[in-house]
Amino acid sequence: MNATARRMTSLGRAELTLLGRNKNNLFIALLMPLLMIFVLRSSLGQMGSDELPGGMAGTTVIGGTGLVLVLVVYMGLVSALVARREELVLKRLRTGEATDLEILGGAALPSAAIALLQCAVLAVGGVLVLDVPAPRRPDLLVLGLLAAILLLAGLAAATTAITRNVESAGLTTLPFFLISAMGSGLMVPLDLLPDPAANIARLLPFSGVMEFVRAGWLGAGDTEDLLTAALTTLVWGALTVFAVRTWFRWEPRR
């Protein structure tokens, strides 16, 4: 095992132990996604989702995948990173051999693994229980999931810059959650939005990766749509990297 993998594994392992000992974060990581998926399913029922390309079940699985990712990776990681920063753990880790990226990556490993596991459970459950047709393009689905995790981990790191303490993480993560729920196809399918709104919604941070997840399940429609999605994601990715490099703080404000 090379040094980077060894360092990230031991940081990730410590982070997983901590997650297991924190009831709040455990709740967000394990029960919140389940809860939100039920909410999603019942609200889809009222929207007249029969005309949707994926049907109600397919839309639930796609939106649910997005919900899992945002709740577990983004919201979970913001509170984990802020907690480590305020405990001066990040500062202490920076005196060691791990690089900045390894420290952030190691912290994100457990959330990423849990999110992927939940997406897998959702996919298997969707196919077996809800009779959703198996993903037409598994390659695009996997690509979408991995891109989503990278983007969300970066956005989480950026969000810590405006999060003073663990308690305020619930508030600072809310805008991105709401924007994504409404505009990136988590709670409201884009097909149900009026055209001009849908076009703007496609440019939101999380819309690009969601387009890939959708294409993974339902099959790639328009190549142009996928290209727009890829470009949108890359631009948001670059902005996120810039934000993290500029504003990320490794220790509490004095």
Place this chain on the structure above:
Amino acid sequence: MTNAIEAEGLRRGYSGGFEAVRGISFTVPRGEIFALLGTNGAGKTSTVELLEGLAAPSAGTARVLGHDPYRERAAVRPRIGVMLQEGGFPSDLTVAETVRMWAGCTSNARPAREALDAVGLASREKVRIKQLSGGERRRLDLALALLGRPEVLFLDEPTTGLDAEGRHDTWELVRALRDEGTTVLLTTHYLEEAESLADRLAIMHQGRIVLSGTPSEVTAARPARIRFTLPEGIAPARLPLGLKAAAEGPRVEIRTHALQDALGELLDWAREAGVRLHGLDARSATLEEAFLEIASRTDALDVDRDGDLETAR
């Protein structure tokens, strides 16, 4: 290469214009214990953080084992151990889990048991960090700093919060490491710690090094003092002129670089004049006096400098 640490004209400014480190130069040869001494806010931690590579200096150069600790972090980190002034550990991990996490981030780490034994924490392995006392946390921090068998060890106030016994244990450990060839840079505001532990020390005040050398050199540079009270009716003016006496009422203080000669002259005079010197007390300079004198003197210097700037404008 004989110097493990080299600082040349180091400066560090913070946003808002405050300059915590204002041009510091010193070197630490391999295998030496070097202490940075100063009051709170003297700039000790800001200086050490530059050498640890946690921040880049706004001017000047830092070299640790021949490398720039900030830009060549990857080359320096595996060879140094760092104990921050305020260590950070996840409060819900146990001691053993914390050591295991740190060992995973360290090349050629010592066995966890060995490091914990060295600081006397082996029996606390299963205890959560949040249940440790302040002193135990300091010792755990030290154990982690030692984990990678560092060539250079940075200790920022290593014994703050320790009881007397813990402090002496830490000193013994640091001396043993030095004897094995480890270079140690430590900061402290305990004068006793610097005096007994350091091969060389530097006294910092307001971001500058005011005095440096071996503990005995530093104290030798300061004058010794003699204090006594004259009986009623004997004016201080009657003291021999050769003694540079400062009087405050009947209380007299003499500062001298030749304690024996001055004391002899004083006692000869007292015997001939038949004067009894009450509360007679003579002592060589201690580090504490050197330290306090420097602190007050630089305050005065700074006022002068600011004054000059004002008139220059």
